[in-house]
Amino acid sequence: MAGFESTLEYLLDWVANLPPILVWLFFALSNLTENVFPPWPGDTVTAFGGFLLARGKIGFWSLFTSTLVGNLIGAWLMYSFGHHLLAWLKHRNFPFKAELYDEEAIQKTLNWFSRNSVIVVVFSRFSAGIRFFVSIVAGMVEMNPILFFSCFSIAVSIWCGILIYAGHYLGSHWEIVVEFLAVYNEIISILLVSAGIGFLIYRHKNKSKTKAP
Template identity: 45%
Template sequence: MFSGFLASSPGSPLSFVSVVVATYLGNLLGALVMYFFGERILHFLKRSRFPFLSALYQEENLHKTLVWFRRYEFVVVLLSRFSAGIRFFVSIVAGMSKMNVIKFVLLYSIAISLWCGLLLLGGSVLGANWNQIVVMLSYYNQVIGFIILCLFLYFLYQIKKKRNTKLT
């Protein structure tokens, strides 16, 4: 947002196009690093000699996660940019699931364009009042965080319910 404001300010050495390109490249390169990290992490976890790392690797749970991701990868990658808590992990899981890298780049590019484009445009349009977006994003992040927390708790509840059913 602040970059959008700076680029649109009179006399600014930044052009709006340069800010858009830098934002796009930074986001995409970061996502690709995490994607390729995700591609290689399974091999590392399987062979880890450290108990805390090998404990992270549970074949059944990982398989379920990757099957779910493959089923919804289109939507998950597109919407991942809209949640700070998810965007980091989606690139890793995309790599772990061996999602086609070109498909990943295309979907992630659309997501970057939408989310970052809105923020840059908002900073540009609001000018010196760009910080109002920060206030709105604070509320947005609280709502998204609450929804993610509820989903996580529901997921834990389902796991506990399933385990109790198996024990009886």
């Protein structure tokens, strides 16, 4: 992990000396990558963008549009993937399909998502742990693309705006944002896991009551 952090630090130092157009492309690519490869620290890079903004290396609108465009392209790729994934799961045979593919459970999940799609899409942007999956599920349920990308754009604008402002405000101490994100994501992960366990327990109890004479 330390090796990755030092590599990332070197990469960010290198980016700081690039021409403006390449800086724009870097931040767009970073946000795209985060949507298709969750381990990539996209939020950290965006906060660093706020630091570069404070140093005058990139303008606000350039940084903002690069993060928005990158996120939208990445979300579109995952949405398209999800759109084709459900049909593939239904009609293709693959190892351990009987154990891994439960059509009834998947359909219940998709129905729940359809009922709460707007809220889920908006709030997923504020959690690194689930934002990757939400675009895929939105494609699986064929959520209205205009509605999906509108909600997604609003959420990206708010979240990335916060990160950019924080990085700009803290200047050379922008790494404090990264420390905050680590704690924030840990808390969100614990809450999500707790909610998931609670849901499974609730579902198990309901099944037991249904089967009882």
